[in-house]
Amino acid sequence: MLELHGVSHIYPNGTRALDGVTLSIPRGMYGLLGPNGAGKSTLMRTIATLQTPTEGTVRFGDIDVIREPEKLRRTLGYLPQDFGVYPRVSAYDMLDHMAVLKGVATPADRKTTVETLLHQTNLWSVRKKMLSGFSGGMRQRFGIAQALIGNPGLIIVDEPTAGLDPEERNRFLNLLAEIGESVVVILSTHIVEDVSDLCHRMAVMADGRVQLEGSPQQLMQSTRGRIWMKVIERSELARYREQYEILSTRLFAGRTVVHVLSDRDPGNGFTSVDAGLQDVYFSTLAQSRRAA
């Protein structure tokens, strides 16, 4: 289990990116949801030993991550947002390189590891292709392959599906689901569907703080009966924004579907709907904005 206690980080320019983050992350897929600038990437980098927080503790099992970063790196798989090393090296050679640097010493072990991972991530047919020629989805699958070298106990994936087409996204999420059974996998994203599709537990971050934590089902349960929906004309939207606390809007058949948060029936033709994770997410962000 990964445990964070009171983790705060203030950048030299005074920005407080993390503000007393306390989380217990069990084995399995864990979603970290939040808008851009919420502090997710700072938190990911902190857990991945890339930066030292200003205060707080991070423990993974018996490892004190702040004091023994080199120890955590021996059980860490990390897929950052920006994974761009050696574009002119083939996928096979690059995985082999990473395997050496992760301590897979013997050539025979490395061969087995690299070939297994290339098959697992469906990259075997393009193993000789240079990384610069990979599509976004192939690059992300390669990123997961390198993160899996050495059977890590903790895997961190930061915004992995941003920019992927639906098919590639689906393939990537299936791959993540396969590996997320026996180890701790933290999936940081601003895409709600990624979390609802994959994660057993999740947290919503905003303004450097954890605003909400629990299982997606629990969290959706907590907003049950408070989400109301109505289809309106686009021209009416401004007026509705003044009258109601609108969580989200989307277009359907040229008309606007609005979701509002209300403890009571707002009347005016609104109907109650089952809350989705997106409603939970938006209502949390709305509360966070009100509190700020």
Place this chain on the structure above:
Amino acid sequence: MSAVTLHAAPQWRDAVLEQIRVTGLSLRRDALVVVAAVLGFGTVMIVGEILSGGPGFDSDETFPTALFSFFYPFLVWRNDKRFGPAFLWTLPVDRRRLALAKVIAGFVWLMAAVAFFGTWLVALGLLADVSPGRALMRIPFIATIGAYLLGSALVLGLRHAVRWTFGTAGLLFLMGMIGDIVSRPDDSEWKYVPGARALFATVQQFVTAWLNVPDSAQWAITTFLWFGAGLAALWAALSRHGERRRH
């Protein structure tokens, strides 16, 4: 609290060998372009000189290998994020050691390139009936190695190494131009700029003293200065990549 199973950390030797391999792989294409350009251009120049009865290999001109090796580390490190939360720093190898391993890897390939270049020079020298020793004299080995160390130190020590390099070069060029403009009424040479005269005299004295030093002593001092300065700068640059931890 459960104990976490850790995989082995790589041996330092393995990390160095691996850096040599992957640096070579990532430089393959550039190396081919440089080799083709240098060999083609150099062959045409030297053979042309020989055929036209010019100095050819009897010339004392040296090849600008030191200049090349100063900028070569920029090529070696171009795909690495050297500062900030770089992905490679999440691997179980000490940051400083990994950076040093890459400097060593770059050095190995530089020496391979110099050896290849030297062989080509010797071959051309034999064609032109010049002794191999004289042909090799045209490669400034010490300056080449020293410039590589300094270039590596610059790349590893400065966040914006390209800006610093070209900024400094631009500043020196500008100062020279200003000196030239200011001194134009008397003479076009910058040494007559008031205030620069003393500096020029000192430099002239130093050069005269240097030229009078015996060859072996001059070589030893040059080697010491190049290597000493390069290694000191590299050490300072690497120390910027130490692990930061809070206790």
